[in-house]
Amino acid sequence: MSPRLHVNFIKRLESVTLQMNFAIDTEILVLFGPSGAGKTQTLQAIAGLSTPDSGSITLDDTTFFQRVAGKPLINLPARKRRIGYVFQQYALFPHMSALENVAFPLAGRRNARDRAMELLERMHLAHLAHRMPHELSGGQQQRVAVARALATEPRVLLFDESFSALDRPIRERLHEEIRALQAERQLIVIYVTHNLDDAFAVGHRLAVVRDGRIEQIGRIDDVFTRPANQQVLNILGIPNAINARVVETGPSGALLDWNGITLEAPPIDAPRGAQVVAYIRPGDIRLIYPDHPLRPVVGSNHLEGVVVERRPERHVHCLRVALPDGRRIEAVYPASSYTTMNLTPGESVRLALRKESIVVIAVHQGAPHSDASRSDSRPERNPVSMSPS
């Protein structure tokens, strides 16, 4: 299937210049990135609420926007684009009931009220149809907003941090609804968030946005296992990024020198002496019981350090370990593992990392010393997929 929504535009803002270029199929794409990166502006440009400086935005055979040299200017007004937009602040009309809100886009059509009622039923809100927005909870208001956005029968649905103000259980239920709606109505969905849990819960693909550009776009697990560059690592909050030098490389693997620590890594397509940026997947790090011999985990790298902090999360624990020279490593393991181990801060601990847990994400060719410190030698930007022709 070829992608349906093509977004390719430039817009200069005060703080950042947006240079967006991506394409979406019938799927849920998550735009993820720090605030100020340009996510909301991108949605607004697609919806027609703001006008890019140049570029084009097309959906199937419809051109929403076009300002390209040599072609006529096209800028379809927002009301004619039929794009559902669900705002973070709900944006329900406060002087209309839930039903009137949903019926608003249906005005003038036959059976507007019946249609609106069906949509409220679809969002499990029929019993609250006559409440005013201020009489509804946040989650209920957002369901009304979704129902209202669906009333125009949009092909594209945009969520702008729509659920970030809601409690986790409510958010999770809404995510299920969104996935169901997307499949049921074959929608193109763009979901903006700065919460990674949300991204995993709802998205098919992930676009990492930074400084008005997409650093990487791909299937969520691919982005996580193969981040394109250091910026993506930082934005995704992936710990354990390391700068290392290739000592040896061959078909069965490579040896990296990480400031004095030698690590076995998978084969690398880089010459000896090259500087590489890599990261150690936190979930692949094993802890070794103190009385345990190292033999069974042979083939792995071994590190020794001291526990700095253990942070329980919902299903996993995060363990931060300081190596003797002060460098930190973060390990993530299931909450049910290592329960008999003493992992209070200050305890020494041994770590084992399989060589597959080391992922090289960028190679700096050339002299070992020059590149790593220069700020402008950013790793190659991963080309954004599927640029419109």
Added chain:
Amino acid sequence: MNWPAFWLSLQVTAVASVIILVVGLAFALLLVRVRFPLKILVETAIMLPLVLPPSVIGYYLLLAFGRGSPLFEWFNIRILFTWQAAVAASVVVGLPLMVQSSRAALANVDPLLENAARTLGASEVRIFWRITLPLAQRGILAGMILGSARALGEFGATLMITGNIPGRTQTLPVAIYDAVQAQRYADAHLMVLVMTVLAFAGLLLARQLEPPTLGKRTRQPAEASI
């Protein structure tokens, strides 16, 4: 009690109120929605009657409607020394209050709601009637009541351009002045009481409308998060 003056005052105020509502709302919209050069000068000029002495306003109105003015010569508008002149004076002094209040009310309507309506297929005209106006209506109404109350109390400029003809152009405030001049204090007492009650009721109503409770809940600066 001077009943003809009372009824004339009501008539003048009613007509002036309608004009204040329509013209004031148009000005408020212009100031909120349209960007144009020297806007601040236009805003200031609209507010000017709040601080100018009534005699100055009266003088300008004499110039505007008198012999030799474009209105007089080209459009054949001859309203000086008629009750319509009292309407003109009332409109000029009531307008600033209307513009101020309704402008604040319109500006206070969350642009997010208007944007939401746009994505839902609504035209700008429909957005104005269904979203903006209902959400701003309290402030607009309050402005109209304040403007009307001010119009009812208009005295100085009215005196200058209506000629104070009893039964034809004499409004209640002017009649009070007349009664005091002629030392008819019983008359004056009653008329003063009526004026005070009307003005008090108007202000009370305006005050109760003033804090708009609708449309504020979701207020957030537009495009705050990029």
